[in-house]
Amino acid sequence: MKRLSKYRRHRAAAPLLLIIALLGIGTTFSVASATPNKSSLALARSAIIEEGKQIFLKGCSSCHGLNAEGGAIAPSLIGVGAASVDFQVATGRMPMADMSTQAMRKAPVYSPQEVAALAAYVASLAPGPEIPGDELLNYERDGSVAEGGELFRNNCAMCHNFAGQGGALTQGKYAPTVMGVEPVHIYEAMITGPQSMPVFSDKIITPEEKLSIIKWIKSAEAEPALGGASLGRVGPVTEGLLVWTLGIGILIGVAVWLAMKAR
Amino acid sequence: MAHDLETIDDPGIPPHVHRKTDTDPIAAKKAERQVAILFLLSALGTILFIVSYIAIPDDIFVFLPIMGSTNAHQLFLGLGLAFSLFFIGMGAIHWAKTLMPDNEVTVQRHEFRSVDDDRREFVKTAKEGASAAGLGRRSLIKRSLGLSLGLVGLSPLLLLRDLGPLPGDSLNKTSWKAGTRLVTDPGDRPIKPEDLEVGAVAQVLPAMLPGQDHRTLSDIGKDAVLLIRLRPEEFNLDAERLSWTHEGIIAFSKICSHMGCAVALYEQQTKHLLCPCHQSTFDVTRAAKVLFGPAARPLPQLALALDAEGYLVAKQPFNEAVGPSFWERSS
Numbered sequence: 001m002k003r004l005s006k007y008r009r010h011r012a013a014a015p016l017l018l019i020i021a022l023l024g025i026g027t028t029f030s031v032a033s034a035t036p037n038k039s040s041l042a043l044a045r046s047a048i049i050e051e052g053k054q055i056f057l058k059g060c061s062s063c064h065g066l067n068a069e070g071g072a073i074a075p076s077l078i079g080v081g082a083a084s085v086d087f088q089v090a091t092g093r094m095p096m097a098d099m100s101t102q103a104m105r106k107a108p109v110y111s112p113q114e115v116a117a118l119a120a121y122v123a124s125l126a127p128g129p130e131i132p133g134d135e136l137l138n139y140e141r142d143g144s145v146a147e148g149g150e151l152f153r154n155n156c157a158m159c160h161n162f163a164g165q166g167g168a169l170t171q172g173k174y175a176p177t178v179m180g181v182e183p184v185h186i187y188e189a190m191i192t193g194p195q196s197m198p199v200f201s202d203k204i205i206t207p208e209e210k211l212s213i214i215k216w217i218k219s220a221e222a223e224p225a226l227g228g229a230s231l232g233r234v235g236p237v238t239e240g241l242l243v244w245t246l247g248i249g250i251l252i253g254v255a256v257w258l259a260m261k262a263r
Numbered sequence: 264m265a266h267d268l269e270t271i272d273d274p275g276i277p278p279h280v281h282r283k284t285d286t287d288p289i290a291a292k293k294a295e296r297q298v299a300i301l302f303l304l305s306a307l308g309t310i311l312f313i314v315s316y317i318a319i320p321d322d323i324f325v326f327l328p329i330m331g332s333t334n335a336h337q338l339f340l341g342l343g344l345a346f347s348l349f350f351i352g353m354g355a356i357h358w359a360k361t362l363m364p365d366n367e368v369t370v371q372r373h374e375f376r377s378v379d380d381d382r383r384e385f386v387k388t389a390k391e392g393a394s395a396a397g398l399g400r401r402s403l404i405k406r407s408l409g410l411s412l413g414l415v416g417l418s419p420l421l422l423l424r425d426l427g428p429l430p431g432d433s434l435n436k437t438s439w440k441a442g443t444r445l446v447t448d449p450g451d452r453p454i455k456p457e458d459l460e461v462g463a464v465a466q467v468l469p470a471m472l473p474g475q476d477h478r479t480l481s482d483i484g485k486d487a488v489l490l491i492r493l494r495p496e497e498f499n500l501d502a503e504r505l506s507w508t509h510e511g512i513i514a515f516s517k518i519c520s521h522m523g524c525a526v527a528l529y530e531q532q533t534k535h536l537l538c539p540c541h542q543s544t545f546d547v548t549r550a551a552k553v554l555f556g557p558a559a560r561p562l563p564q565l566a567l568a569l570d571a572e573g574y575l576v577a578k579q580p581f582n583e584a585v586g587p588s589f590w591e592r593s594s
Binding site for chain 2: 203
């Protein structure tokens with residue numbers, strides 16, 4: 001303290017104190033009012049959109065067009081919304097590996113940050129379905145398995161199978177399995193209707209009902225296979241195939257041994 | 264044209280080949296041991312069954328190569344029972360084949376007719392019995408017995424009544440009337456056109472009547488409808504059918520015109536409706552025209568309108584019977 005007080009009459013003491021005081025007030029104020037101002041938020045947002053645009057131009061525009069207006073081989077992305085981009089890109093369906101009948105689920109090409117940037121860019125083109133927030137996806141807390149099961153059987157089971165294992169559509173297309181799909185992607189699929197799937201509007205299946213469907217899917221996923229091999233849980237086809245080949249094969253073997261004369 | 268057939272001598276029975284166990288005592292002893300081992304395996308299987316019933320908790324899962332994660336309790340119960348039953352049978356068969364007598368016996372075939380004396384004796388006994396019971400004399404008993412036996416024979420015929428009653432015109436009618444609201448299934452919420460985006464579908468049922476608190480399955484089986492929204496310019500319909508749609512919203516019976524399965528696999532991109540049972544494919548843009556599969560008729564289309572509050576309602580009942588063909592079907 002003594003050493004500091006020696007300098008109190010120094011020429012620089014007053015301006016230095018002023019600067020320290022100003023800095024202190026400024027820091028205190030900015031910490032106390034933690035919300036950053038709107039213009040800087042918008043600035044960060046437009047930076048993300050710009051980043052998304054750059055990714056889009058490199059990775060997507062060759063099919064979807066330089067302005068996402070679509071082309072001969074790919075649909076317009078104007079108005080599809082962030083939810084659609086998040087579903088297609090984060091599950092690896094886009095970019096497509098080849099121009100086959102169906103974009104398949106595979107390891108995603110882009111990182112979550114890049115997906116978010118792409119989604120922000122496409123959402124900036126025109127309003128569309130947004131990525132559902134965590135409060136809509138808390139299936140562990142909210143929702144009802146029984147209600148979800150009834151909704152699933154009425155709205156989803158015809159394509160995705162009664163146990164959610166997926167099923168065939170026409171001409172090589174298929175409804176994929178819903179087992180092991182992240183809740184956010186199940187939700188996005190329902191509100192955006194990717195590929196062959198129709199849209200399930202919020203007025204037809206309310207957000208609470210969508211959560212119940214997710215809850216049912218997660219409970220079906222956790223269902224243990226008490227009998228061992230579940231054979232894909234697709235019902236009589238695989239079970240019948242196994243019985244007709246393995247079961248009857250064993251019976252034929254036994255019958256041959258029965259009729260064989262002992263030597 | 265007659266052939267001179269060359270007669271072939273009866274070759275007789277091939278010589279009997281004795282088993283090794285018949286001639287070699289060591290082989291017989293070996294076979295005996297094999298049978299005993301098979302029975303012991305069966306006994307072990309039963310012990311495994313008992314032990315796994317008592318000792319293995321039913322929430323333990325073990326991993327098996329092809330089977331995947333398997334419940335240990337069920338697995339060992341099953342294996343134990345299979346071993347105990349299979350090896351009893353296998354032991355018995357092995358015993359019979361290797362050690363039990365191996366004599367070949369020739370049995371001559373004869374006519375299955377009884378000798379004439381026995382036949383005469385039977386007729387005589389039957390006649391004596393009948394006359395002793397007095398069937399010929401006591402006609403009251405004879406007739407009342409005939410009545411009771413006849414009525415017993417009638418009772419199964421009466422049960423055939425349960426095959427009916429005839430459906431009448433119930434197959435031609437559904438619960439849809441002019442002005443019936445379309446409500447979500449499940450949820451029973453009425454639907455406004457703006458609730459459906461382009462590309463959206465809704466599974467709908469007719470709104471319940473006042474005082475009705477549930478629907479019967481036989482009603483749902485006729486009333487189920489699929490609501491689909493397209494862009495209006497995607498339709499390729501005649502003027503009447505176009506007037507049955509509303510701003511691109513079109514409704515079809517969900518009951519397949521082939522075998523009555525629920526046709527609800529809607530492919531949003533191709534606008535095709537697919538029946539999961541026999542792959543009948545319908546084109547939504549052309550009033551559910553059949554594109555592929557065994558269905559012979561398009562799905563019946565439900566005419567749509569709006570009520571005063573702006574909810575979707577049926578403009579009129581279905582104009583034809585929904586579901587598969589039946590004999591009395593008019594179209």
